[in-house]
Ligand SMILES: Nc1ncnc2c1ncn2[C@@H]1O[C@H](COP(=O)(O)OP(=O)(O)OP(=O)(O)O)[C@@H](O)[C@H]1O
């Protein structure tokens with residue numbers, strides 16, 4: 174049984190005016206055998222949180238409970254947590270094998286089992302041919318895998334991982350994503366994994382804790398985070414390419430309900446608006462959000478039709494079978510993800526173009542607080558799958 178509970182953690186660095194509030198009133202839990210992600214941009218407070226749980230940093234307030242025991246003030250070695258440290262923490266004078274075996278030698282594990290565990294992990298990490306080498310005879314990515322291996326050979330209650338694969342190349346990252354998931358099932362481990370990569374979190378996590386500027390934004394399973402983001406930050410952070418977000422005004426004076434920004438007008442579904450409690454109210458400042466997968470090219474003849482954003486091609490990035498089209502409309506760049514088969518010839522920069530908006534795919538946010546006021550109506554989207562799955566982009 175291994176569970177983690179973090180309660181009301183506060184941590185600031187420095188004092189007075191120059192103090193940085195790295196973590197503010199942070200609470201979440203990780204159940205036994207759960208794989209939870211701490212996801213957020215650089216400076217969100219992820220590493221600080223992990224170091225506090227490992228006992229390498231002391232919180233200004235709050236508690237850390239491991240397996241139900243208060244470990245807030247316990248020494249790191251009393252906590253039975255395994256953390257992946259940087260590759261620079263490898264012992265330079267020891268071989269790869271001995272580096273990985275080190276924690277097991279400390280536990281005085283019998284040689285045959287020690288060998289079996291190291292070899293098993295080395296195979297998964299694809300370093301079994303390098304076991305006799307010293308760390309300096311390896312590439313940076315190989316060293317990082319040894320550091321991961323040294324953690325995985327242990328059977329800890331709780332594994333803490335701080336961006337363990339962010340320095341590996343794309344192909345190895347994809348391999349490791351699958352392997353971590355498999356390992357977690359096999360070893361039945363409890364893992365808290367820090368990342369700024371939403372694709373990792375979406376594909377591996379049972380649940381995701383999204384953080385920004387030290388504050389929890391949302392906690393939930395990947396699908397919920399993606400389909401029902403609690404606020405504009407989460408909506409924009411999760412998904413690749415990111416959701417398009419633009420300031421707009423909602424006008425609903427009876428009859429048609431319209432979203433306006435600049436010269437653009439989008440007609441909204443009345444039932445949807447009423448269900449969100451936004452209908453028949455004075456004009457209101459909002460932000461709209463729409464994922465690039467839900468913008469399509471408007472046929473030439475329909476460029477004056479409703480729900481078409483009219484603009485100019487700003488950039489076009491052609492990938493294998495899709496093109497990411499950046500269209501500038503009233504000072505806002507909208508990204509559209511268009512299948513090459515629907516595109517025909519490559520559009521020219523500066524060319525006038527219309528993007529068809531599916532009004533059921535729109536999210537509405539309060540402009541000031543960022544809170545989500547209306548969610549896209551996924552059940553009524555023809556292509557709901559595209560919205561509900563993480564990007565197929567390999568990166
Ligand atoms: N030892 C320290 N002294 C002063 N400020 C610090 C210290 N460690 C972290 N900070 C600050 O606390 C904030 C959170 O840092 P933290 O390292 O936890 O972020 P992070 O989410 O891990 O970011 P990244 O994705 O870049 O690793 C940042 O503003 C950082 O500058």
Ligand SMILES: [Mg+2]
Pocket residue numbers: 219220221335
């Ligand atoms: Mg960090």
